[in-house]
Amino acid sequence: MEAQEKAVKQAGAKSVYRDAYTGTKTDCPEFQKLLNVLKEGDTLIVTKLDRFAWSTLEGTKLIKNLFERGVTVNILNLGVIENTPNGRLIFNVFMSFAEFERDLIVERTQEAKAIAKQNPDYREGRPKKYSRKQIEHALSLLDNHSYKEVTSMTGISKSTLIRAKKELTSGSNKN
Numbered sequence: 001m002e003a004q005e006k007a008v009k010q011a012g013a014k015s016v017y018r019d020a021y022t023g024t025k026t027d028c029p030e031f032q033k034l035l036n037v038l039k040e041g042d043t044l045i046v047t048k049l050d051r052f053a054w055s056t057l058e059g060t061k062l063i064k065n066l067f068e069r070g071v072t073v074n075i076l077n078l079g080v081i082e083n084t085p086n087g088r089l090i091f092n093v094f095m096s097f098a099e100f101e102r103d104l105i106v107e108r109t110q111e112a113k114a115i116a117k118q119n120p121d122y123r124e125g126r127p128k129k130y131s132r133k134q135i136e137h138a139l140s141l142l143d144n145h146s147y148k149e150v151t152s153m154t155g156i157s158k159s160t161l162i163r164a165k166k167e168l169t170s171g172s173n174k175n
Contacts, residue, residue, distance in 0.1 A: 004047045007076055013045045035062075040070030048077045049098045059095040063088070130156055135164045 005016050019028040038044060044066060046052045052079050053059030066073055067083040074080045081091045121132055125137060130138075138154045140160055147158045 004051070007047050008045045011045045011074065011076055012043070014118045027166055035066075038066065038069065040073045043072040043074055045074045045076065047075075049075050049094055050102065053095065054099075054102075056092060056099050059098075060092060130160070135160075139165060139168065 001018060005018070008016060017030040019030045034044070053062050063073055066159070072080060072171060075104040078091075078094060081087050134154070138150050138156045141150045141153060142161065142165070145153070147161060150156070150161060151158050
């Protein structure tokens with residue numbers, strides 16, 4: 001975010017609007033506020049095309065509206081978009097490539113996730129610090145050693161061992 005803000009300020013932005021959303025979120029309230037205050041003679045400065053719009057259709061509608069209102073659009077990785085047939089064509093071609101790239105990223109991510117889910121140790125979210133095998137080994141050590149000793153031998157905290165033991169016990173009660 002800081003690098004983007006610095007870039008738009010260096011390009012002459014007097015006000016900076018920030019939306020902290022990922023590539024999967026399309027609701028950008030700050031961008032909507034910005035669009036509402038832009039008037040004839042203003043310049044909208046955006047760092048990259050994929051920060052401007054989520055799809056070719058959305059981008060085309062947005063830039064048409066801005067041009068009709070007399071707003072100049074400067075996308076730093078493309079330059080100033082001209083309100084000419086050539087300018088609009090170039091914008092639409094680049095917007096199509098940006099949408100294509102985003103779609104490929106989503107597709108690859110979904111494929112990788114599907115492959116990862118085939119692993120029995122796969123867990124959604126933050127990865128576990130210890131494998132199931134490591135936890136099972138540490139739990140087996142509890143048969144002959146104290147929590148303190150097992151923690152010292154394995155590096156697995158007492159709270160993690162207690163939680164794993166409860167999960168194991170509650171899992172065996174379900175059968």
